[in-house]
Amino acid sequence: MSLMDVARGAYVRSPTFLRRGLAPLVSLVPTGLKFGRTYKHWRKRIARAHADNSWAAAEHLTALRESVQRAHASSPFYRDMLDKALGAGFDLSRFELADLERLPILRKEEMRAAGDGALTVPRATADRGDTSGSNGEKPFSFYLDKDRSAREMAFVYDNWSRVGFTESTPKAVLRGFGLDPKGMYITEWEPALRELRLSVFPMSPEDVGHYLDLIDQHKIRYLYGYPSAMELMARHMCRIGRQPKLPLKGIMPISEPLYPHQRRCITEVFGPVPFANFYGLSEKVLFAREIDNEGRYEFEPLYGVAELVDEDGIRITEPGREGRLIGTSLTSKAMPFFRYDTEDRATLVALPSDANGQRLRVERLIPRRKPDFLVSATGNRVVTIDFTPENPRYFQGIEEYQFYQDRPGYCTIRYIPTEDGTEQDALRVATGLGERAHSQIIFNAVKVDRLAGGRAGKRAFIDQRLDISKY
The missing domain is CATH 3.40.50 (Rossmann fold)
Incomplete structure (x- = not known):
């Protein structure tokens, strides 16, 4: 881990006032130095993987074995999970891709319960990340490598280079x-x-x-x-x-x-x-790039192991079938994810194999987090993907929530309180969101026993009753 690898990520995530003070100095640093050796190293690896499928498949398996061994040695949660699934004494240095199917599929609930037990490093040496809790779900906290920025940008810039960036x-x-x-x-x-x-x-x-x-x-x-x-x-x-x-x-x-x-x-x-479209996750589990203008994606074998499974957790092998997207991280060391349910869905185009460099190919990739709009008092659409802060404490006292709108400039927060939640918690959130909307949307809060859902039981982040095509 080099100082520049950590420094670049720290700069990007630093408060605005600090960034503004440092920006003139950082802008003078040569581009090659700003991105660092780790970035260059990964760009070379990614390029080689694109050019040599046999090498990509071999590195894919090697990275998986190293990740499994590291998790077993350093994480009490994963040590217990692996021993139960594979048997104590299993030779993890000989772990195969097929052995993944012997492991349980993990959801956010299991990862929350695992807490620090899922870490392979001391918590102080990692960065905390949070999902925003869209669709009314609870925010999910996890931990990331401090030097991830250069590695992540290597995959992103490789994808962007296809359009000359x-x-x-x-x-x-x-x-x-x-x-x-x-x-x-x-x-x-x-x-x-x-x-x-x-x-x-x-x-x-x-x-x-x-x-x-x-x-x-x-x-x-x-x-x-x-x-x-x-x-x-x-x-x-x-x-x-x-x-x-x-x-x-x-x-x-x-x-x-x-x-x-x-x-x-x-x-x-x-x-x-x-x-130059790509698919990724805040948890840094999978990365895929769009390979055409028809919505087909290929997953990067150096980044993670991607699977499609049905509702019973059985791997899908028939092209044209839709399934749940499951990911196993290969680049994250602080808090690895094994067979993590992304809650996203996709349709199988081609299975991964050594011949294609272990690249799962899918289409109709449907992320759990869909774009939604509110409409302001002036009739303008309001992009809401970053509307609510990711800090879990922002929604203290609220178990679940959903936005409802049937009138421009007005929005109702339907919420279910926690056991110790009060009406004041909901009013605090409503007031804060009104300020973030610069008073162009007035929020009120209504306590409910349950939230409106669709046919599959999933709830929209926004129950939008306006004809959005008119705005």
């Missing part, structure tokens, strides 16, 4: 609910990372005109962010009749599924721009 290329960024909670500013130029950061709320047609001015000023040719935000920006561009002066060279979606109608809307406005 490099480490020194500037990009416009549409992600994050708002850059400033008080709405004092809606854009930020990050010189160290060469990012023009654009708030997704508020994003009025007037805001988009300003965004385009800055895109022209910085001569930006790549757009990165949430597909829902890109779609909204494209719609506003149609309203104001504006285009960037320089045509875009690439679209790089993140965090949400990219739907066909969004792809069509974006390309109709920006032109036939290539997409």
Whole structure:
């Protein structure tokens, strides 16, 4: 673990005031040094895996065996799980891919219960991560390697390189609910990372005109962010009749599924721009890149082991069948995941094999976290993927929740309290969200016994009753 590998990740995750102070100095660091040796090492490994399927398959198995052995030696939770599933004394150095099916499928509930027992390093030497608890579920806390940033970016930049993007290329960024909670500013130029950061709320047609001015000023040719935000920006561009002066060279979606109608809307406005789409998880378990414009994905064999199973946990082998996506991490050391239920779904295209470098190929990949919109008092869509903070303490006193909207500018938080939760907890959340929405959406809270669900029993994060196509 090199100092630069840790420093880059620390800089990216540091508070805004600290980043702004350091940005001018960091921007002077040569690009190659900023990314470091670990980044270069992984870029070479990824390139070799693409060129040599036999090598990729061998490294895939080696990494799995090393991960299993490390978990057994250092994690009480995994030691117990492996001994129960395989028998005490099993030679883990001879672990095979087929042996994975002997292990139980783990859900968030089991990982929560395992706590520090799932760690293979002292907790103080790892970084805590949290899922946002979308769809009303409880946030899930886990731990990540401190030096993960350079390794993660190697996979991401390899994928982006397909559309000509490099480490020194500037990009416009549409992600994050708002850059400033008080709405004092809606854009930020990050010189160290060469990012023009654009708030997704508020994003009025007037805001988009300003965004385009800055895109022209910085001569930006790549757009990165949430597909829902890109779609909204494209719609506003149609309203104001504006285009960037320089045509875009690439679209790089993140965090949400990219739907066909969004792809069509974006390309109709920006032109036939290539997409460099990929699939990943906050837990750093799996990574897949889209291999065509038809929504087919291949999983990276150096990053994780991907499986598709049916509702009974049996591996799916017939192309065309849909199943649950299960992942085993190969790059995460602090808190590995074995046969982790991602809660996402996909349809099998081709099974992994040594011949294809152990790359599972799927289509119709449906992440558990879908894009949703609220509508403000002015009739503008509000991108909500980062609407609620990831800090689990934000929803203290609330067991489950769901947003309901049937009137622009107004939203009801339907909630089920915890045993010790009070009405004041719900009102605190409603007030906080109103402030984050800059008072363009008024929130109220209603206690309920249960939340509305769909046919499969899953709940939408937002029970949206407005005709969203009108906004």
